[in-house]
Amino acid sequence: MHSKEHISHDEYQKTADWLMSQTKHRPQVAIICGSGLGMLADTLKCQDSFAYADIPGFPQSTVQGHAGQLVFGELKGKTCVCMQGRFHMYEGHSLCKEGVYAMVGGPNFETIAEARLLHRLGVDAVGMSTAPEVVVATHCGLRVFGLSLITNKVVKSYEDTESVNHEGVLEIGRLRSHTVQQLVTELIDRMEINNNDNINKSI
Numbered sequence: 374m375h376s377k378e379h380i381s382h383d384e385y386q387k388t389a390d391w392l393m394s395q396t397k398h399r400p401q402v403a404i405i406c407g408s409g410l411g412m413l414a415d416t417l418k419c420q421d422s423f424a425y426a427d428i429p430g431f432p433q434s435t436v437q438g439h440a441g442q443l444v445f446g447e448l449k450g451k452t453c454v455c456m457q458g459r460f461h462m463y464e465g466h467s468l469c470k471e472g473v474y475a476m477v478g479g480p481n482f483e484t485i486a487e488a489r490l491l492h493r494l495g496v497d498a499v500g501m502s503t504a505p506e507v508v509v510a511t512h513c514g515l516r517v518f519g520l521s522l523i524t525n526k527v528v529k530s531y532e533d534t535e536s537v538n539h540e541g542v543l544e545i546g547r548l549r550s551h552t553v554q555q556l557v558t559e560l561i562d563r564m565e566i567n568n569n570d571n572i573n574k575s576i
């Protein structure tokens with residue numbers, strides 16, 4: 374099992390070859406489901422699911438609420454693969470060294486001082502992921518659409534009685550699951566695979 378060490382191209386290839394030998398699906402769309410959004414995989418038809426633990430050379434999910442499964446299937450006539458669970462720097466995974474991004478490392482939420490600093494820097498939303506994934510995907514030449522569900526208000530005042538916790542984040546994911554499923558379903562329906570001009574026009 375790989376989680377933190379450098380993974381060679383050959384090792385990636387072995388993992389890909391194994392997966393391709395286990396499913397007939399050949400995905401045109403890949404979706405990374407963060408906390409509370411694993412239910413997006415439920416929208417796929419004709420599913421083939423693989424626990425990360427059973428996939429040779431695949432890292433393991435350690436974040437609570439991440440199922441740790443790769444789910445292949447069809448959505449609106451397009452072949453998709455959903456990652457139910459992703460990987461973070463705070464789990465010990467390294468970051469692609471190229472690119473410019475802004476994120477917090479986690480797993481703790483911002484302190485009030487950090488939240489104020491981020492606000493003053495012009496940050497509108499904070500997360501612990503997404504930026505590294507986009508950096509790597511862009512490095513690989515993939516076109517990326519990032520979608521974040523805003524689950525909570527960042528606490529910026531010592532007088533504020535609200536606080537943020539992971540359970541609350543997951544709960545908002547559950548409450549918004551139908552809307553997010555509809556949004557992504559519509560998005561994929563409108564997506565013109567292999568026609569980048571049309572993607573820009575129709576979304």
Ligand SMILES: O=P(O)(O)O[C@H]1O[C@H](CO)[C@@H](O)[C@H]1O
Pocket residue numbers: 406407408436459461479480500501502538539540542543
């Ligand atoms: O990256 P995802 O899984 O969306 O989860 C995010 O939400 C959690 C905070 O509740 C953190 O684990 C952060 O990384």
Ligand SMILES: Nc1nc2[nH]cnc2c(=O)[nH]1
Pocket residue numbers: 477481482483499500501524525526527537542
């Ligand atoms: N850093 C950070 N990540 C989150 N993920 C969900 N909510 C938050 C938040 O308030 N801060």
